Amino acid sequence: MAEIKLTVNGAQRVVDSDADTPLLWALRDDLGLVGTKFGCGAGLCGACTVHVEGQAVRSCQFPVSDAAGKAVTTIEGLAPSADQPHAVQAAWVAQQVPQCGYCQPGMIMAVAALLKETPHPTEQAIREGITNICRCGTYPRVVAAVQQAAK
Numbered sequence: 001m002a003e004i005k006l007t008v009n010g011a012q013r014v015v016d017s018d019a020d021t022p023l024l025w026a027l028r029d030d031l032g033l034v035g036t037k038f039g040c041g042a043g044l045c046g047a048c049t050v051h052v053e054g055q056a057v058r059s060c061q062f063p064v065s066d067a068a069g070k071a072v073t074t075i076e077g078l079a080p081s082a083d084q085p086h087a088v089q090a091a092w093v094a095q096q097v098p099q100c101g102y103c104q105p106g107m108i109m110a111v112a113a114l115l116k117e118t119p120h121p122t123e124q125a126i127r128e129g130i131t132n133i134c135r136c137g138t139y140p141r142v143v144a145a146v147q148q149a150a151k
């Protein structure tokens with residue numbers, strides 16, 4: 001165990017953790033940021049997606065020590081302020097994307113990273129770029145929300 005310094009949602013945080021502990025567990029168990037979800041634990045589903053230095057990463061496969069000194073953003077820190085949702089979050093509400101909702105924080109984080117890199121993606125680019133899995137099959141509404149957020 002060692003003290004690992006992180007910058008999470010703009011705040012300096014310290015976790016006491018093994019270096020190879022997945023970032024997911026440091027966020028959820030040590031910092032109480034439970035918006036980031038555990039799905040497969042194998043890097044396949046994307047429920048655990050967060051941003052590290054603006055890049056979408058699957059935090060179940062990302063050692064917490066690799067995030068030391070880097071900017072980590074979770075779903076709790078995506079919106080610019082408490083009363084102003086991120087454009088992707090606003091589109092999610094407008095398109096009523098979630099069904100059970102479990103995968104949606106990871107989906108939104110993946111989409112926010114995609115749009116930062118590709119502000120106006122084609123439908124094909126959306127479908128190829130977002131590989132997160134949704135058991136409820138909300139994919140058509142995900143695509144519609146991405147297209148709305150991209151306008």
Ligand code: FES
Binds near residue numbers: 038041043046059060
């Ligand atoms: Fe990390 Fe599924 S829980 S990819």
